[in-house]
Amino acid sequence: MQYQAAESWGAAYAAMGGRADPLERVERLAAESAVVIFSVSTCCMCHAVKRLFCGMGVSPTVYELDEDPRGKEMERALARLLGGGPPAVPVVFIGGKLVGAMDRVMASHINGTLVPLLKEAGALWL
Amino acid sequence: MANHRVGETGLSDSGPSSQPVAYGVHGITPAATNFFDQEGAAYFGELEEALMQGVAGMRNDGDRKPFFTTRPPTLEIFPSWPMRFQQTPKCQQGNSQPAESTDSGSAQNTISQPDSESPGSVKASSEQSSEQQQQRMMAGDAPSAEAAAPNHQPKTQDNRRVAGSTAEKDGKILDAKSLRRLAQNREAARKSRLRKKAYIQQLESSRIKLTQLEQDLQRARSQGLFLGGGGAGGNISSAAAVFDMEYGRWLDENYRHMTDLREGLQAHLSDGDLRVIVDECLAHYDEIFRVKGVAAKSDVLHLITGMWTTPAERCFLWMGGFRPSELLKILIPQMDPLTEQQLVGICSLQQSSQQAEEALSQGLEQLHQSLGDAVASGSLSEGTDVGNYMGQIAIALGKLADLEGFVRQADNMRQQTLHQTRRILTVRQAARCFLAIGEYNSRLRALSSLWASRPRDVCNRNLIADESACPATTDLQIIHQPVHSHFSGF
Numbered sequence: 001m002q003y004q005a006a007e008s009w010g011a012a013y014a015a016m017g018g019r020a021d022p023l024e025r026v027e028r029l030a031a032e033s034a035v036v037i038f039s040v041s042t043c044c045m046c047h048a049v050k051r052l053f054c055g056m057g058v059s060p061t062v063y064e065l066d067e068d069p070r071g072k073e074m075e076r077a078l079a080r081l082l083g084g085g086p087p088a089v090p091v092v093f094i095g096g097k098l099v100g101a102m103d104r105v106m107a108s109h110i111n112g113t114l115v116p117l118l119k120e121a122g123a124l125w126l
Numbered sequence: 127m128a129n130h131r132v133g134e135t136g137l138s139d140s141g142p143s144s145q146p147v148a149y150g151v152h153g154i155t156p157a158a159t160n161f162f163d164q165e166g167a168a169y170f171g172e173l174e175e176a177l178m179q180g181v182a183g184m185r186n187d188g189d190r191k192p193f194f195t196t197r198p199p200t201l202e203i204f205p206s207w208p209m210r211f212q213q214t215p216k217c218q219q220g221n222s223q224p225a226e227s228t229d230s231g232s233a234q235n236t237i238s239q240p241d242s243e244s245p246g247s248v249k250a251s252s253e254q255s256s257e258q259q260q261q262r263m264m265a266g267d268a269p270s271a272e273a274a275a276p277n278h279q280p281k282t283q284d285n286r287r288v289a290g291s292t293a294e295k296d297g298k299i300l301d302a303k304s305l306r307r308l309a310q311n312r313e314a315a316r317k318s319r320l321r322k323k324a325y326i327q328q329l330e331s332s333r334i335k336l337t338q339l340e341q342d343l344q345r346a347r348s349q350g351l352f353l354g355g356g357g358a359g360g361n362i363s364s365a366a367a368v369f370d371m372e373y374g375r376w377l378d379e380n381y382r383h384m385t386d387l388r389e390g391l392q393a394h395l396s397d398g399d400l401r402v403i404v405d406e407c408l409a410h411y412d413e414i415f416r417v418k419g420v421a422a423k424s425d426v427l428h429l430i431t432g433m434w435t436t437p438a439e440r441c442f443l444w445m446g447g448f449r450p451s452e453l454l455k456i457l458i459p460q461m462d463p464l465t466e467q468q469l470v471g472i473c474s475l476q477q478s479s480q481q482a483e484e485a486l487s488q489g490l491e492q493l494h495q496s497l498g499d500a501v502a503s504g505s506l507s508e509g510t511d512v513g514n515y516m517g518q519i520a521i522a523l524g525k526l527a528d529l530e531g532f533v534r535q536a537d538n539m540r541q542q543t544l545h546q547t548r549r550i551l552t553v554r555q556a557a558r559c560f561l562a563i564g565e566y567n568s569r570l571r572a573l574s575s576l577w578a579s580r581p582r583d584v585c586n587r588n589l590i591a592d593e594s595a596c597p598a599t600t601d602l603q604i605i606h607q608p609v610h611s612h613f614s615g616f
Contacts, residue, residue, distance in 0.1 A: 048489025055481050103538050109478050110542035
């Protein structure tokens with residue numbers, strides 16, 4: 001599991017040269033890795049989803065929104081994306097595409113569609 | 127509205143004899159009919175009385191003020207009813223009719239009345255007047271008025287005496303349109319009366335149901351939590367009580383589905399028929415997950431502690447219900463024979479559910495950790511720092527609320543597991559599978575009741591010997607009792 005540190009965020013921010021729409025930012029970050037999880041460090045459900053991927057042998061990229069200066073906006077953007085209220089986290093992207101919140105991730109794992117998705121994104125070999 | 131005007135004007139004139147007048151009933155619009163519906167029969171009854179009085183009060187000799195204040199200057203607006211109809215009643219003015227008619231009868235009779243018409247029974251007068259209508263009316267209008275007549279017949283049974291009105295037999299002109307409208311109005315009134323009756327009946331039955339439900343609730347509260355709670359007594363929340371009740375009903379319904387499945391399999395139904403039963407069964411499981419979701423919002427602790435299940439089931443409880451991988455482990459031997467592909471599917475399903483369970487359990491563990499930390503924060507042995515305490519309590523409450531999410535995810539997982547199992551298996555296999563699940567839970571419930579009723583009396587047995595004693599005959603008898611009224615860990 002790789003946690004993005006705040007400094008690299010700052011660097012990326014500066015590189016972008018200014019304000020970006022939070023949703024755009026989310027999508028950009030999501031496209032950078034095979035498996036991306038937007039999380040909050042104190043959220044237990046986020047912990048559960050991280051454990052799920054680790055248990056499958058996947059190494060997801062985790063962004064802790066409570067440790068990011070613009071995390072609040074991104075959380076709101078994610079909530080809007082999912083079309084529901086709080087909590088917006090955890091949200092999982094695989095191969096740059098939105099999978100959804102915990103219930104969608106669980107459902108897709110149970111009905112067998114998660115593993116092929118992971119293999120396609122190159123996050124899982126076997 | 128025109129009707130009001132009619133009523134008002136009509137009331138001012140009263141008298142036995144009447145001169146029927148062409149209504150010029152443009153005032154009575156379809157909107158008026160709706161008005162009748164809304165206001166109900168009572169109002170309409172009064173209105174009709176007023177109408178008839180107004181009709182009765184009309185003199186067509188020009189002395190009286192017009193029936194409608196906005197009445198057109200000429201009455202020759204309905205060519206099928208030429209003016210001469212108005213003239214002829216004049217010669218019959220002498221006829222004074224007692225107020226014998228009902229709503230329908232008078233309207234009917236205002237068309238044209240013969241001298242010889244008896245004021246007695248309204249029905250007779252209706253019939254007679256319809257005869258007159260045939261004689262007097264133009265061909266085009268006769269059928270419509272006659273068609274109106276049968277509608278009036280049932281109404282005459284209502285026998286609403288209209289004081290002061292007559293049977294309208296002096297050839298009062300009522301065109302077919304207004305007749306129709308009157309008939310429609312009456313129909314509408316009748317319908318609204320019937321609707322009112324039906325509504326009241328519905329209210330009554332709902333009230334009875336409500337009192338029954340309240341009684342059930344009282345019973346549930348007084349008994350504590352059925353078999354589950356033991357000494358908890360009356361400390362059950364209303365949401366929990368409601369859930370317990372709904373769960374009890376769900377179990378009864380589930381028992382019926384099990385019976386259907388068993389009979390369906392034994393009768394060797396076609397795959398199509400069996401599929402219907404199996405899908406019904408699956409939908410029934412969806413229902414309990416939905417109900418649990420609702421209950422979790424108000425009382426997740428009730429669900430997660432399993433106070434709604436029997437003790438034996440509570441042993442196996444995982445996050446407020448059954449553990450999917452465990453259930454699959456039990457079911458796989460029951461599913462034989464499986465094809466290679468099915469076996470692969472079931473095994474990967476088992477593996478995924480194990481991984482998901484593990485993930486959720488670890489998340490729950492972290493929740494327990496943070497909850498414990500929040501409750502234990504600060505010093506436990508010395509005085510509490512109120513400010514910090516309140517903050518920590520808020521965190522703890524938040525963690526408890528997060529529990530709802532976990533129970534929901536666990537139920538979601540259970541539901542998905544059942545659906546995926548259904549997808550992998552054939553109809554027949556799925557039927558046996560669901561039957562197996564039902565039977566397994568029935569046995570758990572039976573175990574619970576056996577356990578609860580095992581002999582513990584001191585008089586007849588040595589307490590120490592009890593531990594290793596064989597089940598008494600009473601226990602064996604209990605096994606054969608129906609146990610579907612108890613609960614299972616779903």
